[in-house]
Amino acid sequence: MNTRLDSEDSGITHHDPELPPDTKGPHSRRLGLVAVIVTFGGLLFGYDTGVVNGALDPLTKDLGLTAFTEGIVVSNLIFGAAFGAMIGGVLSDRHGRRHNILLLSLVFMLGTLGCVLSPSWQVLALFRFILGLAVGGASATVPVYLAEIAPVERRGSIVTRNEVMIVTGQFAAFVINAVIFNLWGETDGIWRLMLLVAVLPAIGLFLGMLRLPESPRWLVSQGRDEEALAVLSQVRTPERAQAEMAEVHRLAEEERVAKTAGRVDLGVRWVRLLILIGAGLGICQQFTGINSVMYYGTQLLGDAGFSGDSAIVANTLNGAFSVIGIAVGVSVINKIKRRTMLLGGFALTTTFHLLVGLSALLMPEGTAKAWFILVFVVLFVFSMQATIGPLVWLILSEMFPLKIRSLAIGISIFVLWFANALVALGFPPVVKAMGISNTFFAFAAFGVLALLFIATCVPETKGHSLEELEDDFRARYS
Numbered sequence: 001m002n003t004r005l006d007s008e009d010s011g012i013t014h015h016d017p018e019l020p021p022d023t024k025g026p027h028s029r030r031l032g033l034v035a036v037i038v039t040f041g042g043l044l045f046g047y048d049t050g051v052v053n054g055a056l057d058p059l060t061k062d063l064g065l066t067a068f069t070e071g072i073v074v075s076n077l078i079f080g081a082a083f084g085a086m087i088g089g090v091l092s093d094r095h096g097r098r099h100n101i102l103l104l105s106l107v108f109m110l111g112t113l114g115c116v117l118s119p120s121w122q123v124l125a126l127f128r129f130i131l132g133l134a135v136g137g138a139s140a141t142v143p144v145y146l147a148e149i150a151p152v153e154r155r156g157s158i159v160t161r162n163e164v165m166i167v168t169g170q171f172a173a174f175v176i177n178a179v180i181f182n183l184w185g186e187t188d189g190i191w192r193l194m195l196l197v198a199v200l201p202a203i204g205l206f207l208g209m210l211r212l213p214e215s216p217r218w219l220v221s222q223g224r225d226e227e228a229l230a231v232l233s234q235v236r237t238p239e240r241a242q243a244e245m246a247e248v249h250r251l252a253e254e255e256r257v258a259k260t261a262g263r264v265d266l267g268v269r270w271v272r273l274l275i276l277i278g279a280g281l282g283i284c285q286q287f288t289g290i291n292s293v294m295y296y297g298t299q300l301l302g303d304a305g306f307s308g309d310s311a312i313v314a315n316t317l318n319g320a321f322s323v324i325g326i327a328v329g330v331s332v333i334n335k336i337k338r339r340t341m342l343l344g345g346f347a348l349t350t351t352f353h354l355l356v357g358l359s360a361l362l363m364p365e366g367t368a369k370a371w372f373i374l375v376f377v378v379l380f381v382f383s384m385q386a387t388i389g390p391l392v393w394l395i396l397s398e399m400f401p402l403k404i405r406s407l408a409i410g411i412s413i414f415v416l417w418f419a420n421a422l423v424a425l426g427f428p429p430v431v432k433a434m435g436i437s438n439t440f441f442a443f444a445a446f447g448v449l450a451l452l453f454i455a456t457c458v459p460e461t462k463g464h465s466l467e468e469l470e471d472d473f474r475a476r477y478s
Contacts (some may be wrong), residue, residue: 019247020240022151026451031150031235031288035158037208038145041101041138042162042203046169047198047292049077050129050319052179054298054312055191062189063121067428074295075425076125081139084415088137090391097145097215100137105206108132112198120331136417148217149235152247160330163390167199167326170294171319178312185309220248225269248372270473271401275408277457278396282416284450285392285447288349289443290384292427293318293377299428300377303436304360305370314374338395339460343451345387347352350447352380353440361437373436392416398461399469 052059052074092100111131118124143159150158177194184190216466219228228248232241291298297318301311332371333341355376363369400408431439 008440016183018288019152020244022153022240023237024239026238027235028232033159034149034212034235035146035161037205037212038101038142039144040161040205040208042165043169043172043201044198044205045138045142046166046171047173047201048112048135050170050173050294051177051194051198052077052317053174053295054181055194056296057302057308057312058181058185058189059124059191062191063118063221065121067432069121071425072427073103073122073125074428075421076128077132077135078131078291078417078424080423082132084133084136084138085140085413085417086136086410087133088140092138092141092144092256093218093450096218097141097148098209098212099214100141101145102209104134104137104141105209107131107137108202108205109199109348109402112195112202116196123204124399131434136159140413145215148215149231150212151236151240151244157422163326163330164323164350167319167385168324171323174297174312174316174319177314181312185356192276204374207430209455217248220245221228238446245335254457270476271404271408274473275404275411276399277459278399278408278412279415279451281395281458282412284446286416286419286423287443287446287450288346288380288384288388289353289423289427289446290381290441292391292423293381294322295424296375296427296431300431300436301370301374303431304373305365305367306374317374317378321378321382322385325382326390329386329390330381333390334462338391338398338462339454339458342391342395342454342458345383345391346447346450346454348383349380349388350444350451352376352383353444353447356380356442357437357444359424360435360440395458395461399459401469 008126056074059065059073064212065073088100088104107130111127111134114127114130115124118127142162146159146162147155151187173194176197179307180190180194184193211233213231214227214232216228218227229241229245232244232248236244264295297315298312301314302308306314356373359369359376363372396409396412427439430442434442459472461469
C-alpha cells in the first residue's frame with residue numbers, strides 16, 4: 001500500500017516565485033535527518049501491515065482461528081486505518097503535523113503491546129484496530145509533513161522516501177518473521193515476538209520527533225510566522241528561508257481555500273463524477289489483490305505446495321520484489337503518460353493473475369507447481385508496485401481542482417482503505433471455498449473491468465494543470 005500525495009514534475013502547474021537555489025550545506029544534512037526520522041512512520045506502516053503474513057500460522061494454532069476469524073484479525077487493522085486516515089488528517093490540521101506524529105508513535109506502541117499480550121483473538125482484533133488507527137494516521141500525516149518541510153525542487157523525491165520505507169517495512173517484516181520462525185518456530189507464542197519487534201521503530205519515531213520542528217506551512221497557517229522562519233532556517237540557507245516565506249504563505253492560503261470550499265460543490269455533476277473516478281481508482285488498485293499477497297503470502301505459498309519453513313522464506317521474495325518494483329516505478333513514473341503506464345500495469349497484473357490461476361488449476365501437485373506459482377506471484381507483485389501502486393496515488397494528487405482537492409482525496413483514500421479491508425477480510429474464506437485458481441481468476445476478471453474503467457473514464461493528468469483538467473471536466477460532464 002502506497003501513500004504518495006505529491007511529486008516533482010507531476011504535471012501540475014505551480015506559480016512559484018523566484019527563489020534562491022537550494023544549495024547544499026549543513027541545512028541539507030538536517031533535512032535528510034528529518035526525512036529519515038519522520039519516515040519511521042512509513043516503516044511502521046509497512047511492518048505492521050506485513051508482519052501478520054508470517055505470524056498468521058503460529059497465531060492461528062495458538063488462538064484457534066478459523067478462515068473467517070483470520071480475516072477479521074487481519075482486516076481489522078485496515079478498517080482501523082480507514083478511520084485513522086480521516087481522524088489523523090483532522091488532528092494534524094488542528095494541532096500540527098509534529099504533534100500528530102508524536103501522538104501516533106504512542107498509539108503504535110500501545111497497539112503493538114496490546115497485540116503482543118492478547119489472550120484471545122477478540123482482544124487481538126481490538127488492538128489490531130487500534131494499531132490501524134496509527135497506520136491510517138501515518139498515511140495521512142507523514143507525506144504531508146515531508147511535502148511541507150521539503151524545498152519545492154526536492155519535494156517529490158523526499159516524499160517518495162515514505163513509499164520506499166513502507167515497502168521496506170513490509171520486506172523487513174517478512175525477513176524478520178522468516179529468521180524468527182526458522183530459529184524458534186517450535187516455541188509457543190512465537191508470533192508475539194514477531195509483533196513485538198515493531199515497538200523498536202515506534203520508540204525511535206517518538207524520541208526522534210521530540211527533536212524535530214513543526215511544519216513551517218502549518219505554523220504560517222496559525223499565524224506563527226517567526227517560528228516558521230526559524231524552522232525554515234534550519235533546513236534552508238538564510239537567503240532561501242527568507243525568500244520562501246512568501247511561498248509558504250501562498251501555499252497555506254491555497255490549503256485554507258481548499259478546506260473551506262468543496263462540500264457545496266458536491267451538488268455539481270462533474271464534481272461528483274470526478275470524485276467517483278477517484279474512488280474507482282482506489283477500488284481498482286486494491287482489487288488487484290496486492291494486499292492479499294502482502295498479508296497472506298506465506299499461507300498462499302503453503303497452499304501452493306511449499307512446506308511451512310520454505311513458505312515463510314520464499315515469501316521474502318514478495319517483499320524484495322516489492323521494494324525493487326517501487327524503485328523502478330519511481331524512476332520512470334515521470335517519463336511515461338499516466339494512463340499508458342496504468343493500462344500497461346493492469347495488463348501485466350491481469351496476465352500474471354491468469355498464469356497463477358492456470359498453474360494452480362492445471363499443474364500436478366508438487367515442487368514444480370509451487371515454484372511456478374511463486375514466480376508468477378512475485379512477478380505480479382513487481383508489476384503492481386512498479387506501476388499501479390504509485391500511479392494511483394499520483395493521479396489522485398493531480399486530478400482534483402484545488403477547491404475540492406482536500407475533500408475529494410479524503411473520500412478517495414477512505415474508499416481505497418475500505419476496499420483494502422474487504423479484500424483482507426474476504427481472502428481466507430474465498431480461497432478456502434474456491435481454491436487458489438478460481439480466486440486468481442476472479443482477480444483477473446476484476447483486472448479486465450479495471451482496464452475498461454481506466455480506458456473510458458480516467459483522465460490523463462501528466463502535463464496538464466489543475467485549471468486545464470477542471471475546464472476539461474466542466475466541458476465534458478456539465
